[in-house]
Amino acid sequence: MSPQLARSETDRVITGVAGGIAQRFGLDSTLVRLAWVVSVFFGGFGILLYLILWIALPKSPARIRATQIAEERYARGEIPAAELERLRSHLQAAR
Numbered sequence: 001m002s003p004q005l006a007r008s009e010t011d012r013v014i015t016g017v018a019g020g021i022a023q024r025f026g027l028d029s030t031l032v033r034l035a036w037v038v039s040v041f042f043g044g045f046g047i048l049l050y051l052i053l054w055i056a057l058p059k060s061p062a063r064i065r066a067t068q069i070a071e072e073r074y075a076r077g078e079i080p081a082a083e084l085e086r087l088r089s090h091l092q093a094a095r
Helices: 017-025 029-041 045-056 066-075 081-094
Strands: none
Touching: 017 029, 017 045, 029 045, 066 081
């Protein structure tokens, strides 16, 4: 869980509102997005609430996962596959 409610810079489809809510409360972002769609069809307040949160919520600072950096370095040929796997296992153990 992140300490502050903010729009996600990494988990976004439109503006990052659903991704930010999912990060804040430790939920899957797909479930939050599904809840938005359901609220639009059953009640209609989903669009208005989404627009309000889009304006009101600040952007969260972008965080790049260490595994993503390692995968990009592997794709560029900077590190071998064995090093990529070692980094992945090390990062998994650190969680």
